[in-house]
Amino acid sequence: MNATQSPSFWQLAWKPVIGLAILGSVVALATAGWSLLQDMGDTKAAYVYYTVEPMDLPIVVTERGNLESQLETKVRCDVESSSYDRNSSGTTIIFIVPNGSAVKEGDLLVELDSAAIRDRLDSEQLAFDKAVSQRIQAQATYDNQITENQTNQAQAELRVELAKLEREMYMDSENGTFKLSLEDIERQIDESKNLILESQAALELEKAEKSGIEALFKLGYRGKSDLEQSRFRFMQSEDKLASSVNRLSTYQSTRKQLEEYEFRMQKMQLDGDVATAEQSLVQTKTTNMAQLAKAEAAKNEAEKTEKSQRERLEKLREQLTLCKIYAPHDGMVVYARENSRYGSSTDIAEGASVRQRQELITLPDLSQMQVKTQIHEAVLDQITAGLPVTVKIEAYSNRTYDGVVASVAVVPTSSYYTSVKTYDCMIRIQERVENLKPGMTAVVDIHVDRLEGVLSIPVQAVAQVKKDTWCYVHSDEGVERRLIKLGRSNDKFVQVIEGLSAGDRVILNTDAIFDEAEEGANEISPESGVEEAPVVALPETDTQLAAEPQAVSLSSEPQKVDRPRGKGKQRPTE
Incomplete structure (x- = not known):
């Protein structure tokens, strides 16, 4: 998808909550540090700048999901007990391995009563x-x-x-x-x-x-x-x-x-x-x-x-022979539960009667795992099978796994609680894993693309009202609101196609402009008495942070921030 065909910036980057919080904290600390260096009696606001330079912009879609096994075998009862004893409602379980047990291939899982068959x-x-x-x-x-x-x-x-x-x-x-x-x-x-x-x-x-x-x-x-x-x-x-x-x-x-x-x-x-x-x-x-x-x-x-x-x-x-059921592969035993139409459930245990084709055990292979996640419709066209993925497990945050997009659903997931459409996506972990359990929360970074040598600015420097998108740029005459045209983005940076040049300094803390307007400043200029803060360029660690976006969820509608159409003189209308 080229830049002119990209979805609205706020559709793609409206939820980088964690990333913005981290970057906001960096900006706040930088601002606070600079304020401490100012004269204690100086109460005028200082701006935090970001110098626009060509950079590599990784296009990453971040989602959250749950772990499940790639290979999950359902063990069923295949004994036709009713054909041998008309008075019996099923076949009795005389042995079953404990629920949650780890078993090896070939281990005995279940033994059913075989007296009538003999x-x-x-x-x-x-x-x-x-x-x-x-x-x-x-x-x-x-x-x-x-x-x-x-x-x-x-x-x-x-x-x-x-x-x-x-x-x-x-x-x-x-x-x-x-x-x-x-x-x-x-x-x-x-x-x-x-x-x-x-x-x-x-x-x-x-x-x-x-x-x-x-x-x-x-x-x-x-x-x-x-x-x-x-x-x-x-x-x-x-x-x-x-x-x-x-x-x-x-x-x-x-x-x-x-x-x-x-x-x-x-x-x-x-x-x-x-x-x-x-x-x-x-x-x-x-x-x-x-x-x-x-x-x-x-x-x-x-x-x-x-x-x-x-x-x-x-x-x-x-x-x-079917009265003895053996493990087809290594895995963890999970008892099946079957709910009846009256609301009661059938427990699997020794002494219980089971019928033919009734599910007894689910046996997931814990060495081959995958992540089931949801893809927002705004970025669905970017996600295709075969894309590389970085997987992080919240329980083991210091470890990452290499994965690949295995499949993307063609039909959205039905939901009665929201109009947002999401699509099931399966991420297959490509290496054999240990100590991971089904149901664990995982964060997946889907590496869609990587733009090399493009002009990009932090997402908090962008303002958008309806069809107008702009940012505030420091110039020799003061602060100017400049209309820009955006391209692709990740959760921290957005590509600027038109409106900015290398070396431009954009203001990150745009709220300071509104604070000054609240004080009655009609023009932002060197004569306004506002002392210019030093140019703050994101350090190398920030650039690295942009390359490794935090988890982003596309589970709610984007919230647009109303900005004034003037030159930084008015507050947003309530």
């Missing part, structure tokens, strides 16, 4: 063992079902392949069963035809022989027996021919039956066998799926039961 743990262990056994059996059944399904499916697939192979063997156009049967009948038909031809030839021979014998018999050259034998052979030849013809007819009928009926019937039978085998395969697969799903469901149920029992068992074991 009883339940035994029964849950038995239930878990049973669930494990059932899961093993279900897994074995499932594995056996997989093997059985594979066997059944393999057999069904084999039946399908055999049926297809048998049909193929029958239907093969070259070497199939039907082809071979048909060829066999064709061969028999051919043989029958040949036999008929032989029978016909034999019959013709027998017929010719019979005719010759009959002729010879009539002539008397052959006997009757020869004639009978010839006739018998002829009849045999006729029978053989008839038999051959009948056999041929039978074979031809058989061929026709084979081609027109048996082939179709056998083909239908074989196709049916294939279809039946395929349908049986589908049925086997469906049955396998159903049986496997049943076995898998039983296995999954057994696994879920085992998992549920295991989780319950592990939860009980965890609950048993």
Whole structure:
């Protein structure tokens, strides 16, 4: 923030009460010392001067706050006691460390009654063992079902392949069963035809022989027996021919039956066998799926039961572990207090019953501390995270700590008692500390900036009425009121942008001007008889004091001092 955009000087430096008191005391002592050096009969006032010179002006915002731990762990009861004993209102504390005790990491803080949990743990262990056994059996059944399904499916697939192979063997156009049967009948038909031809030839021979014998018999050259034998052979030849013809007819009928009926019937039978085998395969697969799903469901149920029992068992074991609460880090034990809606409070002590998630102990880490303070809205825009801070603890005023602005709230703190808006600010102490306790009062100096080589004057030399700001400057002609333009400030000094030059002497005790006006002096000049006091320049210790401002609180509105608009001749209007 540049000088032209700075808040009003009285908004930034209206409360340096302690710093002004100290500096006022210095001025008063200087004035009193000079008065003692004057003639005892001289009652005229003397002015205290400050010579304006370029200086380094540290911009520091000073606030007060309270210590608290950076790491504050809340220890709670995590035991679900109500789930084990419906008649119990909570879990009983059988041991707790004394309030305010310093503990180390790993120390036992609280022990809760675990008898009900141990009883339940035994029964849950038995239930878990049973669930494990059932899961093993279900897994074995499932594995056996997989093997059985594979066997059944393999057999069904084999039946399908055999049926297809048998049909193929029958239907093969070259070497199939039907082809071979048909060829066999064709061969028999051919043989029958040949036999008929032989029978016909034999019959013709027998017929010719019979005719010759009959002729010879009539002539008397052959006997009757020869004639009978010839006739018998002829009849045999006729029978053989008839038999051959009948056999041929039978074979031809058989061929026709084979081609027109048996082939179709056998083909239908074989196709049916294939279809039946395929349908049986589908049925086997469906049955396998159903049986496997049943076995898998039983296995999954057994696994879920085992998992549920295991989780319950592990939860009980965890609950048993949670009955003993150990310190997560070093710190100081602070018992928690819980106020009910009826105004009563629940005390944490041995024998008391506590419920789940109830806070038992707050364990702040006293080696890592921070300061919680309030920042006035007038300087809020100057405070950002990361600014260096000097921290002083009122209980240990001879020691300072290095800190840093950790965070600044974006929402003001609500208050019903004042319209002043302040914002929470956390100052983190960057070193490990000892002997500090939460709640101690701390003063923080937030080092906002450092202006080098600027003209600055003490804040008590400045007067402001409404928009006019001035100071009183000693000149050769007397005391002159000079309008000035201010820049940034701390609790002791304020930067002067316009109106003053190096070497100017400003009056610090401006009240003396008003005292003189009360005596009727109309003009402040060397002729007025007022003896000029020596120039008082702040010593090196004062400059150092300015660099280390005292605690300033921005908890009330700034009070503006009404000054006259004349040349130091009138008193402020009441």
